[in-house]
Amino acid sequence: MIRFENVNKKYGNSVILDDLNFNIEAGEFVVLIGPSGCGKTTTLKSINRLIKPDQGKIFVNGQEISQVNPVKLRRKIGYVIQQIGLFPNMTIEQNIGVVPKRLKYDKKEIQKITRDLMEMVDMSYEEYAHKYPSELSGGQQQRIGVLRALAASPPIVLMDEPFGALDPMTRATLQKEIANLHKKLKKTIVFVTHDMNEALDLADKIVFMEHGKIVQMATPEEMLANPASPLIRDFMRKSALAADTLNLTAADFLSANVISVQKKKSIRECTDLMARHHIDSLVIKNEDQTYAGVVTIKDIKKHGKSSGVIGEIEPYQNITSDILENAKDSFDKLYSSGDNYVVVLNNDQTIAGIITKTSMATAMADTLWGDMQ
Amino acid sequence: MSFFETYGDRLITAFQIHLFYVLTSVVIGFVIALLLGILLSRVPQYAKVVMPLLSVFQTIPGIVFIGILFLYLGMIPATVISALAVYAIFPILKNTYTGLLDVKKEYIEAAKGCGMTPLQTLIEVELPLASPSIITGLRMSTIYTVSWAVLAAMIGLGGLGEFIYIGIASNNDQLILAGAIPSAIMAIILSLLIDVLRRAVVPKGIRSVK
Ligand SMILES: Nc1ncnc2c1ncn2[C@@H]1O[C@H](COP(=O)(O)OP(=O)(O)O)[C@@H](O)[C@H]1O
Ligand SMILES: [Mg+2]
Numbered sequence: 155m156i157r158f159e160n161v162n163k164k165y166g167n168s169v170i171l172d173d174l175n176f177n178i179e180a181g182e183f184v185v186l187i188g189p190s191g192c193g194k195t196t197t198l199k200s201i202n203r204l205i206k207p208d209q210g211k212i213f214v215n216g217q218e219i220s221q222v223n224p225v226k227l228r229r230k231i232g233y234v235i236q237q238i239g240l241f242p243n244m245t246i247e248q249n250i251g252v253v254p255k256r257l258k259y260d261k262k263e264i265q266k267i268t269r270d271l272m273e274m275v276d277m278s279y280e281e282y283a284h285k286y287p288s289e290l291s292g293g294q295q296q297r298i299g300v301l302r303a304l305a306a307s308p309p310i311v312l313m314d315e316p317f318g319a320l321d322p323m324t325r326a327t328l329q330k331e332i333a334n335l336h337k338k339l340k341k342t343i344v345f346v347t348h349d350m351n352e353a354l355d356l357a358d359k360i361v362f363m364e365h366g367k368i369v370q371m372a373t374p375e376e377m378l379a380n381p382a383s384p385l386i387r388d389f390m391r392k393s394a395l396a397a398d399t400l401n402l403t404a405a406d407f408l409s410a411n412v413i414s415v416q417k418k419k420s421i422r423e424c425t426d427l428m429a430r431h432h433i434d435s436l437v438i439k440n441e442d443q444t445y446a447g448v449v450t451i452k453d454i455k456k457h458g459k460s461s462g463v464i465g466e467i468e469p470y471q472n473i474t475s476d477i478l479e480n481a482k483d484s485f486d487k488l489y490s491s492g493d494n495y496v497v498v499l500n501n502d503q504t505i506a507g508i509i510t511k512t513s514m515a516t517a518m519a520d521t522l523w524g525d526m527q
Numbered sequence: 528m529s530f531f532e533t534y535g536d537r538l539i540t541a542f543q544i545h546l547f548y549v550l551t552s553v554v555i556g557f558v559i560a561l562l563l564g565i566l567l568s569r570v571p572q573y574a575k576v577v578m579p580l581l582s583v584f585q586t587i588p589g590i591v592f593i594g595i596l597f598l599y600l601g602m603i604p605a606t607v608i609s610a611l612a613v614y615a616i617f618p619i620l621k622n623t624y625t626g627l628l629d630v631k632k633e634y635i636e637a638a639k640g641c642g643m644t645p646l647q648t649l650i651e652v653e654l655p656l657a658s659p660s661i662i663t664g665l666r667m668s669t670i671y672t673v674s675w676a677v678l679a680a681m682i683g684l685g686g687l688g689e690f691i692y693i694g695i696a697s698n699n700d701q702l703i704l705a706g707a708i709p710s711a712i713m714a715i716i717l718s719l720l721i722d723v724l725r726r727a728v729v730p731k732g733i734r735s736v737k
């Protein structure tokens with residue numbers, strides 16, 4: 155479907171594409187990946203003649219593209235640019251209809267296409283078709299950018315980091331949508347990303363580029379099993395890490411050896427305990443082991459008497475977090491509350507541990523550089 | 528005898544002539560400026576030389592310019608209209624040129640990628656996006672031209688300038704105001720009309736951007 159033969163491109167003295175040779179079969183989902191500046195966008199734009207290589211040949215559908223009228227060529231190749239690029243002066247329907255209109259589809263047909271496509275990504279035609287891009291959220295604009303590329307049912311679609319600027323949730327949704335679209339519509343898709351997770355999720359084949367060269371072209375399984383260069387291995391490791399970080403919970407960050415006492419413990423014992431462990435507060439438990447609060451050395455001093463039990467002192471309601479809570483949320487709580495730690499509770503309200511700034515830092519270091527213990 | 532009984536008819540004629548000068552010269556200037564602006568925006572490397580030259584030209588006093596044209600063309604309305612048109616060009620040209628250059632590259636690339644020809648890109652994407660800037664230029668030109676048109680009277684071609692010149696010569700404040708106030712009203716009405724035009728021309732999707 156798409157074939158590069160000895161394609162070279164230079165800007166001044168710097169080589170941007172260095173003798174590229176590859177072949178993309180019809181219906182394949184191919185992902186171009188590599189570090190920033192390695193030539194992914196340049197490769198992509200060579201396919202629809204937005205960029206002209208200095209040497210070499212590119213074939214689309216068996217035709218050498220330098221022999222094809224570029225305007226005609228582009229109407230058969232959908233293109234999603236990196237910056238979305240919806241025309242702000244046109245409504246959503248007009249944006250989606252840009253290519254069909256060039257191809258002289260009639261109005262009814264364009265309306266039907268718009269409606270069908272919007273339905274595929276769960277956007278209501280009635281609600282959005284007559285809005286302008288500025289009235290849509292980033293994720294919605296990105297969807298429309300993809301739909302615009304699909305509108306005239308081109309056999310080939312080029313996408314340049316279409317989800318780069320989105321938050322992880324929206325990105326995950328759109329990745330699913332694009333995978334479904336690919337399954338349903340059986341198009342040849344060339345997709346640029348610098349996110350290895352995205353590549354592994356979506357690709358039939360991954361093309362890994364560096365300095366304008368292809369380092370490895372392989373299926374995701376193959377690339378995972380046998381990364382051809384240290385850089386590829388590095389990309390894989392970082393992406394695995396990023397995926398993990400998203401799934402971290404409070405449980406991953408807590409320090410379990412927290413000093414907690416029953417309410418019936420005498421105040422004298424409690425102060426001894428604090429002195430021995432060099433701490434200035436204790437976590438207090440009810441009879442049934444559930445969390446009651448925190449008492450600090452200041453609270454005890456204010457109380458005045460050292461006879462009696464710790465339960466006599468009204469405990470401070472320290473910030474808490476559920477053990478399954480996202481680590482980022484616990485982290486935010488820790489910083490915004492001003493408390494010295496977050497008390498992490500199990501489902502039954504018993505104490506699982508605490509997250510302190512130190513335990514947080516240790517756990518992060520673990521994730522980044524391997525086990526520190 | 529009241530002022531209007533004496534001068535009323537002459538005032539109305541003068542207003543009409545003035546308006547005629549303004550409208551024809553702004554329309555001619557607009558067409559030339561738009562075409563030239565589009566042309567220059569296609570070759571920004573030349574525009575960098577041409578635009579400063581034109582702006583120097585703009586600083587030649589109108590009176591000198593009308594005078595020179597008068598010598599060549601004589602005492603005909605075309606003299607006034609061509610002089611005014613030349614002055615009307617620059618603000619529109621400048622705003623067309625910068626408006627077009629300010630269109631973000633991503634839109635032009637998206638348009639190309641969608642298989643638009645350069646002409647389609649210009650008409651469907653670039654000009655609509657530059658339209659707020661172009662209309663602002665048009666409005667500036669129009670307001671300037673209303674005041675420049677006063678110079679027509681200098682070479683005996685009428686318009687509201689007549690009243691002002693006679694008023695100054697005869698030290699008659701009433702006559703000066705009879706020329707100045709309708710000019711001001713004309714400028715206000717025309718710029719209101721251009722605001723109406725702006726609503727019609729500037730696409731809804733970019734109106735909030737102004
Ligand atoms: N018009 C240009 N002039 C000079 N250098 C360019 C131009 N466009 C891109 N480059 C350079 O070419 C290299 C590859 O760019 P690109 O294909 O956009 O990289 P990627 O998409 O992989 O990040 C980069 O180093 C970039 O700086
Ligand atoms: Mg890029």
